[in-house]
Amino acid sequence: xxxxxxxxxxxxxxxxxxxxxxxxxxxxxxxxxxxxxxxxxxxxxxxxxxxxxxxxxxxxxxxxxxxxxxxxxxxxxxxxxxxxxxxxxxxxxxxxxxxxxxxxxxxxxxxxxxxxxxxxxxxxxxxxxxxxxxxxxxxxxxxxxxxxxxxxxxxxxxxxxxxxxxxxxxxxxxxxxxxxxxxxxxxxxxxxxxxxxxxxxxxxxxxxxxxxxxxxxxxxxxxxxxxxxxxxxxxxxxxxx
Amino acid sequence: xxxxxxxxxxxxxxxxxxxxxxxxxxxxxxxxxxxxxxxxxxxxxxxxxxxxxxxxxxxxxxxxxxxxxxxxxxxxxxxxxxxxxxxxxxxxxxxxxxxxxxxxxxxxxxxxxxxxxxxxxxxxxxxxxxxxxxxxxxxxxxxxxxxxxxxxxxxxxxxxxxxxxxxxxxxxxxxxxxxxxxxxxxxxxxxxxxxxxxxxxxxxxxxxxxxxxxxxxxxxxxxxxxxxxxxxxxxxxxxxx
Numbered sequence: 001x002x003x004x005x006x007x008x009x010x011x012x013x014x015x016x017x018x019x020x021x022x023x024x025x026x027x028x029x030x031x032x033x034x035x036x037x038x039x040x041x042x043x044x045x046x047x048x049x050x051x052x053x054x055x056x057x058x059x060x061x062x063x064x065x066x067x068x069x070x071x072x073x074x075x076x077x078x079x080x081x082x083x084x085x086x087x088x089x090x091x092x093x094x095x096x097x098x099x100x101x102x103x104x105x106x107x108x109x110x111x112x113x114x115x116x117x118x119x120x121x122x123x124x125x126x127x128x129x130x131x132x133x134x135x136x137x138x139x140x141x142x143x144x145x146x147x148x149x150x151x152x153x154x155x156x157x158x159x160x161x162x163x164x165x166x167x168x169x170x171x172x173x174x175x176x177x178x179x180x181x182x183x184x185x186x187x188x189x190x191x192x193x194x195x196x197x198x199x200x201x202x203x204x205x206x207x208x209x210x211x212x213x214x215x216x217x218x219x220x221x222x223x224x225x226x227x228x229x230x231x232x233x234x235x236x237x238x239x240x241x
Numbered sequence: 242x243x244x245x246x247x248x249x250x251x252x253x254x255x256x257x258x259x260x261x262x263x264x265x266x267x268x269x270x271x272x273x274x275x276x277x278x279x280x281x282x283x284x285x286x287x288x289x290x291x292x293x294x295x296x297x298x299x300x301x302x303x304x305x306x307x308x309x310x311x312x313x314x315x316x317x318x319x320x321x322x323x324x325x326x327x328x329x330x331x332x333x334x335x336x337x338x339x340x341x342x343x344x345x346x347x348x349x350x351x352x353x354x355x356x357x358x359x360x361x362x363x364x365x366x367x368x369x370x371x372x373x374x375x376x377x378x379x380x381x382x383x384x385x386x387x388x389x390x391x392x393x394x395x396x397x398x399x400x401x402x403x404x405x406x407x408x409x410x411x412x413x414x415x416x417x418x419x420x421x422x423x424x425x426x427x428x429x430x431x432x433x434x435x436x437x438x439x440x441x442x443x444x445x446x447x448x449x450x451x452x453x454x455x456x457x458x459x460x461x462x463x464x465x466x467x468x469x470x471x472x473x474x475x476x477x478x479x480x481x482x
Binding site: 008011016018020023024027028029030032038039040041043071072074109110111112114115166178181184185188196203212 | 257269281282352387437
């Protein structure tokens with residue numbers, strides 16, 4: 001099973017002006033592919049902070065995904081941070097500069113050329129119908145912050161990450177968490193390989209607790225589910241998905 | 242100006258089953274209070290990982306806020322992690338145990354008693370009409386993951402954090418970012434103390450770019466706004482807020 005880390009770059013997120021939706025999208029997609037996201041970090045547009053986080057996540061996880069900070073303005077410094085993390089320079093990529101010129105039909109200005117400067121040794125992967133490719137530096141995938149673009153770019157590379165996906169079962173209960181916690185603990189002791197979650201409702205849902213069981217092994221998952229359903233208090237089960 | 246870090250604990254977020262809304266809420270609220278959020282970390286329900294993140298953020302920032310992992314079940318280990326971060330034990334707090342007993346009118350079971358075990362030396366602050374108080378260990382505020390509860394708890398302590406808040410102005414433009422990037426860079430060079438952001442639209446909004454200017458100093462902010470408006474290309478300004 002491969003692991004991943006996500007780095008969301010953006011003062012606009014930390015200052016509460018914009019809500020990040022990219023990390024939830026990536027977590028969901030990566031989970032479905034069988035990749036285990038182990039950390040999401042939201043950090044400011046500061047080169048040294050980005051470099052330190054990229055270096056640390058790149059060493060700790062199989063794959064790293066960054067979002068944001070790749071446009072033409074003064075606060076777009078993600079590629080500077082990625083280059084610094086690996087001790088390489090940003091270099092003008094002539095193919096990228098040519099693409100930008102073709103796309104707009106005129107010579108790019110200084111700000112636009114900034115988007116053609118990438119870390120030395122970076123790999124470029126075509127992203128479907130987008131005119132800018134995905135920039136990959138070692139195990140770090142650099143995505144834009146705009147959700148529609150990030151999703152298109154992720155779609156274009158995601159098959160590289162496919163492993164054995166998890167199967168997920170959900171049990172919705174009409175009891176409070178504290179009334180079923182001991183049953184859950186006993187089932188988990190018998191099925192230590194199952195990933196068990198227990199989530200009290202967060203709003204006005206019709207259940208009190210959602211219990212989730214996950215495993216890559218279908219039969220094992222089913223056995224743990226059977227034992228759980230048998231042990232839960234009578235009448236507490238609302239539905240199983 | 243004080244700084245803050247946020248730690249969201251929860252496998253359910255990392256595996257994409259649940260979207261975190263607490264960090265956006267806290268970022269927005271803290272910004273309005275004049276507190277600078279410098280990092281959000283989403284990490285799994287693993288004691289050592291929580292301990293390492295708490296230790297690091299507690300040393301780096303004035304205030305730390307955790308969300309999640311404080312219920313009665315096996316995967317609720319945030320307080321274990323906070324205790325480990327500071328090298329103290331979890332101890333049964335008799336006053337908390339008594340509150341739990343009063344609230345439910347019967348002796349708490351083992352799982353419920355788990356919620357009365359807090360790091361030695363923790364401070365308890367009453368949280369309005371909630372029956373469980375806010376647990377504060379050094380500069381770390383431990384909040385539950387359920388948004389309604391987190392918000393009530395934050396409301397009950399937030400006045401402690403109030404500083405001089407930022408003023409924010411927004412300019413909505415009908416030009417692409419690359420067409421105005423150079424103007425922005427020049428204004429920023431003249432007003433280096435202003436915090437400038439530039440955000441391309443993420444969906445079907447009626448503008449192309451939103452530019453934000455922020456400062457704690459009203460007059461300085463207004464001067465930077467006046468200069469920006471004067472320098473922007475004719476006809477590019479849709480509205481100013």
